[in-house]
Amino acid sequence: MALLSSNKIPIRHGAQQQGIREACQMARDILLKTAAQAQVGVTTGEVDRYAAAEMKARGCKSAFLGYRKFPGHICISINEEVVHGIGGPRVIQDGDIVKIDVGIEYNGWIGDNALTVPIGNVAKETLHLLAATEESLHIAANHARDGWMLGDLCASVEEHVIQYGYTVVREFVGHGVGRKLHEEPQVPNYGKRGERPRLKAGMTLAIEPMINLGTAKTRVLSDNWTAITQDRKPSAHFEHVVLVTSTEPEILTFRKRMFPQGVKDLTPLPVSELI
Secondary structure (H helix, E strand, O other): OOOOOHHHOOOOOHHHHHHHHHHHHHHHHHHHHHHOOOOOOOEHHHHHHHHHHHHHHHOOEEOOOOHHHOOOOOEEEEOOEEEOOOOOOOEOOOOOEEEEEEEEEEOOEEEEEEEEEEOOOOOHHHHHHHHHHHHHHHHHHOOOEOOOEHHHHHHHHHHHHHHHOOEEOOOOOEEEOOOOOOEEEEEOOOOOOOOOOEOOOOOEEEEOOEEEOOOOOEEEOOOOOOEEEOOOOOEEEOEEEEEOEOOOOEEOOOOOOOOOOHHHOOOOOOHHHOO
């Protein structure tokens, strides 16, 4: 992670924060309604079209569609697909894990969030991966505090997941978010403790651990978007937008945790109960 002056990172106040907050809450609602559509026998294209209809009904638009010519309204990635999967004819199967990433623009502000949905009878080792990844997201979010170092936040993700033998994707990272989908700073899921920039109240960060069961190495498929693990072992992805404040971090895309007890209890809450 390149050193970056905190003066180059956008800081929002008052009505600006409220604008991001509203966009993030809308993105959260659309994500949860869309994730509930991920069921056995449904195609990824059907899930994408559902999300598109929800966005239209709520008066917002996809932040992904057309971004660098991306053809989907959401990113939907299954099993070994890490991120940037495109909805299409693939049918969701029992035992799959489905990563759904929803980014929207509403009144000029961006909301961005993601989760991984276990479908039916998912292998225990895969559920453990999901629980540990979600846990690492909340550990990192707790580091989003005024005066703390971004390097500490980033390092906390890898420090948490490597104890289970998992690996961190390095080609794709979190990011600042606000008026644009990708703003400064980059927010990797690895880093050095104590490394700058120093976080300041008013920064908004999209924190998104992408954690693999096997190798950290990925490759992009011929569609030029879908990234998969090189060993084709499962990958998990969870994301929140977090506002740095002078007190506790505020998760702007807040939802209940799918695994409230982390890896201690691998029984996931249904998506319908996460609101």
